[in-house]
Amino acid sequence: MTATKSSLDAPGYRCFYCGGALDPDAVDTMQRVVGWGRKHAVGSRRAVSTNIEARELRNEFAHDNCVRRIKRGIAPAQEALL
């Protein structure tokens, strides 16, 4: 097990996408959640409101804005170049 870059040991959380600092207690801070959804629903374009079962929280965080950009198909780093 390598203990490099544990986000919990870092002095302040970093955004997964832009690398910027963020406040883990802020109401709009996003945390990565993984889980399971029904295959036919997850694969469809209308998977936005699909129920996710057996959710697991990951130690990955992001800005609300960065996640919204990802949903629009724009990488935050890419937008910075525009």
Ligand SMILES: [Zn+2]
């Ligand atoms: Zn960000």
